[in-house]
Amino acid sequence: MNRNNVIKPGWVLLCFCMLLAPLFVRSQETPGRESILIISSYNPDTRRMASFITEFEQQILASGVPCDIYIETLESKGIADAPLWMSLIDNMISRYENRSLRAIVLLGQEAWASFVSLGRIPEGVMCFSGFASSNGIMLPAPPDSLQTWKPRSVEYQGMTDSLKTVGGMLNRYNIRRNVDLIRSFYPQVENIALITDNTYGGISLQALVREEWKNYPDLNLVLVDSRDGDEAVHETYASLPPRSAVMLGTWRVGSDGEYFMQRSLNDLVQSNPRIPVFSITRTSIGDVAIGGYVPEYESGASLIAAQIKKYYDTGRIEGVQFHTSKNIYLFDSRKLKDWKIAEYALPKGSVVEDAMATKLSKYSHYIELLVLGILLLVVLLLFVTWLLLRVQRLKRTLEEREEQLVVAREKAEESDMLKSAFLANMSHEIRTPLNAIVGFSSLMQSEELSQEERAEYCAIVVNNSEMLLTLLNDILDISSLECGKIRFNYASEEIVQICQHVLMTTAHTRQEGVEGRFDCDVDSFMLTTDAHRLSQILINLLTNAGKFTSEGSITLGVRIDEEHNEVLFSVTDTGPGIPLDKQEMVFNRFEKLDGNKKKGTGLGLAICRQIAMIVGGRIWVDPTYTGGARFIFAHPIGLDSGRENREGGGN
Numbered sequence: 001m002n003r004n005n006v007i008k009p010g011w012v013l014l015c016f017c018m019l020l021a022p023l024f025v026r027s028q029e030t031p032g033r034e035s036i037l038i039i040s041s042y043n044p045d046t047r048r049m050a051s052f053i054t055e056f057e058q059q060i061l062a063s064g065v066p067c068d069i070y071i072e073t074l075e076s077k078g079i080a081d082a083p084l085w086m087s088l089i090d091n092m093i094s095r096y097e098n099r100s101l102r103a104i105v106l107l108g109q110e111a112w113a114s115f116v117s118l119g120r121i122p123e124g125v126m127c128f129s130g131f132a133s134s135n136g137i138m139l140p141a142p143p144d145s146l147q148t149w150k151p152r153s154v155e156y157q158g159m160t161d162s163l164k165t166v167g168g169m170l171n172r173y174n175i176r177r178n179v180d181l182i183r184s185f186y187p188q189v190e191n192i193a194l195i196t197d198n199t200y201g202g203i204s205l206q207a208l209v210r211e212e213w214k215n216y217p218d219l220n221l222v223l224v225d226s227r228d229g230d231e232a233v234h235e236t237y238a239s240l241p242p243r244s245a246v247m248l249g250t251w252r253v254g255s256d257g258e259y260f261m262q263r264s265l266n267d268l269v270q271s272n273p274r275i276p277v278f279s280i281t282r283t284s285i286g287d288v289a290i291g292g293y294v295p296e297y298e299s300g301a302s303l304i305a306a307q308i309k310k311y312y313d314t315g316r317i318e319g320v321q322f323h324t325s326k327n328i329y330l331f332d333s334r335k336l337k338d339w340k341i342a343e344y345a346l347p348k349g350s351v352v353e354d355a356m357a358t359k360l361s362k363y364s365h366y367i368e369l370l371v372l373g374i375l376l377l378v379v380l381l382l383f384v385t386w387l388l389l390r391v392q393r394l395k396r397t398l399e400e401r402e403e404q405l406v407v408a409r410e411k412a413e414e415s416d417m418l419k420s421a422f423l424a425n426m427s428h429e430i431r432t433p434l435n436a437i438v439g440f441s442s443l444m445q446s447e448e449l450s451q452e453e454r455a456e457y458c459a460i461v462v463n464n465s466e467m468l469l470t471l472l473n474d475i476l477d478i479s480s481l482e483c484g485k486i487r488f489n490y491a492s493e494e495i496v497q498i499c500q501h502v503l504m505t506t507a508h509t510r511q512e513g514v515e516g517r518f519d520c521d522v523d524s525f526m527l528t529t530d531a532h533r534l535s536q537i538l539i540n541l542l543t544n545a546g547k548f549t550s551e552g553s554i555t556l557g558v559r560i561d562e563e564h565n566e567v568l569f570s571v572t573d574t575g576p577g578i579p580l581d582k583q584e585m586v587f588n589r590f591e592k593l594d595g596n597k598k599k600g601t602g603l604g605l606a607i608c609r610q611i612a613m614i615v616g617g618r619i620w621v622d623p624t625y626t627g628g629a630r631f632i633f634a635h636p637i638g639l640d641s642g643r644e645n646r647e648g649g650g651n
Contacts, residue, residue: 041108059305167321169300291331431462
């Protein structure tokens with residue numbers, strides 16, 4: 001199991017060290033070749049361990065420290081082997097004490113924990129940690145209770161009495177930051193599940209979380225422990241209720257002591273795919289985990305080599321010299337998109353990986369935005385031209401039939417006025433983002449721009465392109481709905497989760513100081529509907545409320561009306577309200593009660609009414625509410641499954 005590697009410098013270096021021997025004299029000790037022992041928890045040929053050892057050897061050699069470096073390994077795997085680790089560590093140290101042992105470097109948590117639990121630090125020997133966490137548990141584990149062992153978490157940096165001659169690099173797992181992160185995205189969370197495996201790292205991390213959980217009496221901690229067996233683990237995870245989130249610790253070894261297959265974690269998460277997963281160790285970020293507050297996992301090879309050099313130069317061990325690696329907020333761009341989490345909602349200083357992976361190059365992205373802007377401009381011009389030609393044809397038809405179709409002509413003239421007003425509004429709304437797109441796209445061609453300026457201009461182009469796209473989407477939506485060209489996909493959906501997600505998604509549309517509330521008389525309710533179109537109605541109503549509400553609150557309500565066999569969705573604000581004589585008009589196309597003071601196309605509520613009609617529901621303004629405005633959308637319960645994947649539209 002053990003493997004020795006001896007690194008002996010050449011004769012030239014040896015002679016050089018002998019000539020400089022007086023410089024290395026330490027407190028009445030005769031200089032000579034001494035030993036540094038590296039004990040690796042895992043195979044030292046793995047990429048991370050090999051990288052540390054190579055860098056460490058280079059640093060020691062460059063420093064001129066006269067020593068031989070030896071490498072041993074525990075070949076650690078599951079926690080079942082824990083009773084053996086301490087004896088192995090003790091035997092290794094005993095063997096190398098006879099070789100003028102002056103420093104021990106312990107790589108990995110298993111080796112470090114075994115050494116600390118052993119409690120035997122050879123006199124005059126400096127001991128260092130690498131790739132270990134600041135928290136741990138004391139060994140050995142009781143051999144008859146490994147399946148249920150729940151030891152107390154210990155903090156190594158606080159063990160100043162027993163660890164006086166140690167140093168190195170430690171990684172710190174911050175549970176509080178991760179819990180706060182989950183709550184910032186999902187304020188309604190009630191249960192947090194911790195996933196850990198049958199390893200020392202998994203059990204020590206679980207101990208840390210259990211200790212920290214004393215600070216969260218309002219949150220229920222669910223332990224998903226691989227020691228319970230595959231069946232129990234999958235059952236526990238699959239039964240997590242809707243208001244839950246997951247913190248992922250370690251996932252390497254199962255209850256049988258064998259390594260997990262690569263996709264075992266994916267299979268576990270897929271048993272309850274609606275639960276968001278975060279990582280506190282970087283495990284599976286971008287695979288199943290959205291992100292988390294995680295250590296940067298610095299190697300510490302240069303740091304430890306420098307401490308050893310100082311020890312050789314001065315002959316003094318100055319107590320605990322632990323360094324802690326930095327932590328960062330790390331997220332995967334694809335997972336953020338999948339869970340509809342905007343990057344602007346992330347904590348300040350967050351790192352988003354793979355955000356640039358989809359871009360062809362640094363400047364090709366700007367070119368793509370420019371081309372997109374031009375294409376949008378061409379499409380918009382063609383659409384406006386089509387509208388103008390259509391209006392002209394209508395005018396000629398009305399003139400020819402003026403005497404016979406007086407009533408129809410009056411309605412057409414009214415429609416023409418509305419369309420003319422719409423075109424005037426659109427020309428203003430479109431001109432602003434187009435000017436921004438063209439102007440800043442031209443500025444980005446300058447080679448004198450700094451990276452920050454170029455990024456700022458790019459953001460402006462993107463924002464204005466999105467504004468143009470919103471205008472087009474509204475126009476195309478109302479046209480497609482009336483023509484019956486939009487396909488509705490009906491399925492059984494959990495509407496409470498949909499409402500919570502919509503409320504979170506529209507949080508940025510609320511003005512400063514306005515509170516967003518959710519009022520629902522049930523914890524969960526399955527409704528046959530088109531989730532996308534339902535969300536579209538609610539987002540439109542919440543966005544409109546945000547425009548007109550400068551103080552107070554905006555409340556999204558859900559009520560189950562079993563008597564009328566419908567679900568009542570309501571959006572209530574504390575804004576100026578809508579006059580009774582205008583409450584029906586707001587659902588007309590191109591209608592804007594405030595003229596052009598607020599941004600918008602005047603099509604949003606018309607689209608909402610069209611969607612409501614297609615699903616067999618109703619939408620109206622509550623005339624009895626006087627504290628602002630209240631829109632109510634009644635959705636029927638028990639839609640026929642035969643409605644799935646049907647095209648909706650028409651009058």
